[in-house]
Amino acid sequence: MAGLYYExxxxxxxxxxxxxxxxxxxxxxxxxxxxxxxxxxxIDAEYSKDSIFGQRIVNSMFLLGLVTGVTVIDTTIGTTLGNLGFEEIKFPKPVFHGDTIRVTTEILDRRESKKREDSGIVFFKHVAYNQRDEIVCEMKRAGLMLKRAWVESQRKQA
Incomplete structure (x- = not known):
């Protein structure tokens, strides 16, 4: 499993x-x-020529999904039980066709689940940059993450 456990x-x-x-x-x-x-x-190149950007901009919801998706392999693949929500989503600079996006993740906090013994809640901060190192997306996200100790205890019982 490539994802990281709660611990x-x-x-x-x-x-x-x-x-x-x-x-x-x-x-x-x-x-x-x-x-x-x-x-x-x-979607309209002619309309966008006269916008403040001078060209079409990338749909911010696509960017939100892309940024989240980029993080999965290194952090949550196979170890998450679910995404609990997003907050403080910001798009400080627009993204244009041809921009290359890179992402960093910081773990802000975590806590034990109050309802589940197999998991805890982790609070992530994802920041996306374009090829000019300008921040194009920032967000905080909460995820329900499996505990390694619980997974190992289940294997021993099987």
Whole structure:
């Protein structure tokens, strides 16, 4: 299992994710179409020429999903029971077609689950940068993470 368990996600841990992703026009257009987001800033090149950006911008919800997805292999694949929510989501700079996104994750805090003995809640901060090292997305996220001790106790019982 590549993901980290609750016990390994200690506050202060910072992960520089190796996966980077160049965002394409197809990504933006397809995501906007699939989600019925017909905002001209995402899909209309002529309209966007006269916008404050001078071109189309990438759908921020696509970026939110991409940033979260990039983090999965290094942090939560196979060790998460679920995403509990996002907060303080910010998009300080726009993303354009052709921008390459990289992501860092910091573990802010964690606590035992009050309802489940197999897991705890971990609070993540994800920050995404473009190729110019400008921050393009920041968010805090909570995840329900498996405890290694619980998984190992289950294996012994089996």
């Amino acid at each position: 390994q996600l200690e506050p202060g841990l910072v992960v520089e994710h190796a996966i980077r992703r160049t965002v394409t026009e197809m990504d933006n257009t397809l995501y906007s179409a699939l989600t019925y987001n017909c905002a001209p800033l995402h």
